[in-house]
Amino acid sequence: MALASAITDVEQLKAHPALARLLAWNTPVVEAVKFDREELTIWVQKGSVREACAILRDNPACPFNYLCDLTAVDWYPSEPRFEVVYHLLSIPKKERVRLKAKLDGSSPAIESVTSVWPSANFYEREVFDLFGIRFTGHPNLKRIMMPDNWEGHPLRKDYPVEGYR
Amino acid sequence: MTQFPAATIDEPSQDRTLVLNMGPQHPSTHGVLRLVLEIDGETVVRLMPEIGYLHTGIEKTCEAKFYQQVVPLTDRIDYLCPLTNNLTYCLAVEKLLGLEIPPKAQWMRVLMNELTRINSHLVWLGTHAMDLGAMTVFLYCFREREDILRFFEMVSGQRMMTSYFRIGGLALEPPLGFFEKVKKFADRFPGNVDEYEGLLTGNPIFLMRTKGVGRLSAEDAIALGACGPTLRGSGVDIDLRRDAPYTGYENFKFQVPLATEGDVFARYACRVQELRESIGIVQQALAGMPEGPVKADSPKVVLPDREKMKTQMEALIYHFKIITEGFSVPAGEVYQAVESPRGEMGYYIVSDGTAKPYRVHMRGPSYANLQALSKMCEGQLIADVVAAIGSIDVVLGDIDR
Numbered sequence: 001m002a003l004a005s006a007i008t009d010v011e012q013l014k015a016h017p018a019l020a021r022l023l024a025w026n027t028p029v030v031e032a033v034k035f036d037r038e039e040l041t042i043w044v045q046k047g048s049v050r051e052a053c054a055i056l057r058d059n060p061a062c063p064f065n066y067l068c069d070l071t072a073v074d075w076y077p078s079e080p081r082f083e084v085v086y087h088l089l090s091i092p093k094k095e096r097v098r099l100k101a102k103l104d105g106s107s108p109a110i111e112s113v114t115s116v117w118p119s120a121n122f123y124e125r126e127v128f129d130l131f132g133i134r135f136t137g138h139p140n141l142k143r144i145m146m147p148d149n150w151e152g153h154p155l156r157k158d159y160p161v162e163g164y165r
Numbered sequence: 166m167t168q169f170p171a172a173t174i175d176e177p178s179q180d181r182t183l184v185l186n187m188g189p190q191h192p193s194t195h196g197v198l199r200l201v202l203e204i205d206g207e208t209v210v211r212l213m214p215e216i217g218y219l220h221t222g223i224e225k226t227c228e229a230k231f232y233q234q235v236v237p238l239t240d241r242i243d244y245l246c247p248l249t250n251n252l253t254y255c256l257a258v259e260k261l262l263g264l265e266i267p268p269k270a271q272w273m274r275v276l277m278n279e280l281t282r283i284n285s286h287l288v289w290l291g292t293h294a295m296d297l298g299a300m301t302v303f304l305y306c307f308r309e310r311e312d313i314l315r316f317f318e319m320v321s322g323q324r325m326m327t328s329y330f331r332i333g334g335l336a337l338e339p340p341l342g343f344f345e346k347v348k349k350f351a352d353r354f355p356g357n358v359d360e361y362e363g364l365l366t367g368n369p370i371f372l373m374r375t376k377g378v379g380r381l382s383a384e385d386a387i388a389l390g391a392c393g394p395t396l397r398g399s400g401v402d403i404d405l406r407r408d409a410p411y412t413g414y415e416n417f418k419f420q421v422p423l424a425t426e427g428d429v430f431a432r433y434a435c436r437v438q439e440l441r442e443s444i445g446i447v448q449q450a451l452a453g454m455p456e457g458p459v460k461a462d463s464p465k466v467v468l469p470d471r472e473k474m475k476t477q478m479e480a481l482i483y484h485f486k487i488i489t490e491g492f493s494v495p496a497g498e499v500y501q502a503v504e505s506p507r508g509e510m511g512y513y514i515v516s517d518g519t520a521k522p523y524r525v526h527m528r529g530p531s532y533a534n535l536q537a538l539s540k541m542c543e544g545q546l547i548a549d550v551v552a553a554i555g556s557i558d559v560v561l562g563d564i565d566r
Contacts, residue, residue: 003263003495036497037260066387068502069528073515085513087500087528091387091401094408098500119390122536130224140173145220145565154225161229 006036016040017062018088018097025055031102039098046101049084050111050137053099056088057116062095064088067113070123072131076157081105082133086113103133112138130155174201174213182210187550189218195292195554196561198535207546212539219565227525231491232258233332233468235525240326242527243563245288248281248317249505251330254525256411257501257512258332261494264463268455270334271413276347276450277320277329278412279443283354284313285506285558286436286443293433293555294365297374302364309357312350319343333467334460348451354444362437375430379541379553382427391537392530393508394439395557398432400425405504416453417446429556436558466492491520507531507558529563 007013013033014020019042022030029052031043044052056064068087075081080102088097101110112135113120124135125144132153135141143150152159177184188199197218203211223242227235239254240247252274259266266274291306314324320339321329329336365371381391386399396403404421406414422438424431460467468487469480486492496518502511508530515524534557541553 006497037263037499039499041498067390068509069500069511069513069526071513071526071528073524087511087513091403094403096500117390118388119533119536122532142173143217145217147217154222159225161225 003037006034008032008034013040016097017059017090017093017095018042018056018064021056021059021061022052025052039096041098041100043100043102046084046103046110049086049099049101050113050116053086053088053113053116056097056099062090062093064090064095064097066091067117067119067123068096070113070120070127072127072133072155074131074155074157076105079105082108082131084110084127084133107134108132109134109136111136112141114138129153132156173215174203174211177203178210179205181205185547195559198554198559198561198564200538200550202542202547202550204547207548209542209545209547209550212542212550214535214538216535216561216564219561221566223566224525224527227522229521231520232494232522233487233491235522236331237326237328239527240328241562242566243505243507243510243529243531243560244325245285245560246281246506247325247327248277248329249503249510250527251328252278252412253501253503253505253510253512254514255330255332256503257499257514258494260499260501261497261514261516262332262463262466263495264333264461264466266334266412266461267458268413269457270459270461272450272454273335273339273459274330274412275414275417276447276454277317279446279450280313280316280347282443282506283440283447284310284317286440287313289436289506289555289558290361290440293552293558294371296551296555297371299364299368299371302361305357305360305364309350309354316343316347316350319346331460331467333463334458338459344451344454347447351444351447351451355441358437358440358444365433366437372430374549374552375428375433375556376426377428377430378545378549379429379556380427381537381541385540386427386537389537389540390533391508391557392533393505394432394435395508395534395537397422398424398435398556399427405502405509409502411501411503417449419443419446429552432556493518493520494522502528505530507560507563508534527563527566529566531557531559531561531563535559535564 029045029048034041066089068089073083082103084101086099129143182205185202189197199215201213239250287306287310291303294302317327318324321327381399383399386396419442422435424434464483473480474484494516498515500513502509511528513526517523542550
């Protein structure tokens with residue numbers, strides 16, 4: 001089974017319900033798309049992530065009503081350094097989509113989606129704890145895995161695997 | 166819409182309430198779960214889980230290992246279903262590589278995965294019943310669990326940390342006599358489930374402790390991110406084995422148990438019915454087990470057989486290369502989700518084209534289910550918190566990673 005090459009052309013992918021809805025709502029919000037290994041990724045403008053999530057959740061044709069996962073990737077030392085990754089699932093239609101937002105390395109912050117899905121609460125706290133990305137509007141943004149007085153954010157690439165000794 | 170409790174509970178919010186700490190060392194919190202409760206007499210006003218006591222940084226460790234070295238780490242995440250973790254990770258890497266798995270390996274994966282589900286549900290049933298005061302069920306469940314652990318030992322040499330699934334197939338062929346033993350177990354097991362049900366399903370004490378306790382509506386379950394039997398117990402019909410089949414599940418016939426009440430008993434009923442469905446899948450896998458190799462034909466990724474390694478120069482070179490340098494994986498990213506005993510287990514892997522994963526993220530089902538606990542317990546009695554914890558089947562290794 002050879003790997004098919006990734007599709008990055010918006011025109012070819014706009015039949016997907018998530019992309020179609022976002023384009024119909026506000027075309028400039030979609031920065032880029034990629035269809036690779038049977039999975040669709042949409043890069044969304046970082047200022048519009050919460051609204052885009054709410055739009056997709058309430059999409060009548062295919063409601064992406066379930067937040068599967070929320071995490072981040074650190075691309076240190078390149079800029080924009082962080083990507084926040086949202087995995088959405090439509091329980092009625094069994095469709096999946098991945099949203100991504102790019103953040104700069106200096107004081108990274110993005111709007112919280114806890115008002116769209118209360119389940120984002122723990123995930124955002126985890127990303128805050130391990131990557132140091134702040135989520136504005138989060139009701140209880142504090143460390144969840146590491147002790148409260150911990151220094152640094154362990155999943156950042158400039159944090160050594162063995163920790164600071 | 167429902168909201169997760171906003172703040173950590175430090176102080177009582179009213180004059181008449183009291184803040185009570187439960188755990189992390191408490192016999193019924195199934196590990197090192199700590200709950201902070203605000204109580205009014207015996208009634209829970211607010212509940213907040215405090216986690217992180219078992220955080221071992223597995224995600225960070227993965228970034229420093231070769232792809233094949235991550236497999237044993239995955240066992241240690243959700244330690245009650247190690248094979249499901251192995252499966253999810255291997256499927257994700259195979260998807261990144263575009264690797265095709267031979268049919269026998271796929272059927273063995275289904276067989277072992279369902280045995281793991283039974284194993285995990287037996288631990289849940291035993292401990293859940295014991296939390297509610299029914300000691301006997303625990304002994305019965307662990308009797309059958311012992312049989313399953315022996316099967317794991319037969320195929321992998323390990324009872325719990327199996328690492329039996331490898332990237333590209335299985336570690337080893339199943340040994341002689343393995344299928345006969347599993348067949349004997351599978352024929353006997355439905356009778357054992359009748360035994361457990363005989364002790365619990367009609368038991369008035371068990372019914373009083375579970376019916377109407379820890380209710381969760383379907384909307385709340387979705388909004389709070391519950392998954393697996395917790396979600397199905399609230400009437401949401403989703404099972405990834407049926408809705409997004411992986412590793413050959415499309416070849417098997419099974420029902421997805423549903424309940425609509427959303428209480429502790431509904432989740433109990435779903436899981437007990439799943440025990441019966443799982444043993445049905447095991448029977449089908451045994452009946453239709455194909456012949457052939459258990460490893461993909463991809464010498465750069467899959468370790469050669471021991472015998473070939475000792476007789477063929479080429480095999481020896483590949484072995485040396487894989488062990489010392491690993492194998493590079495084409496750049497890209499995948500999210501692979503699998504229906505674990507507790508719900509959707511997802512692995513998000515980002516590859517930058519080297520031999521080590523750039524980022525591995527595990528989406529643990531217990532982590533998602535734990536957020537629904539507050540909603541279940543508010544307004545209930547303290548004693549019912551124990552029932553609710555048992556009903557979502559938390560595994561702290563899966564939460565803290």
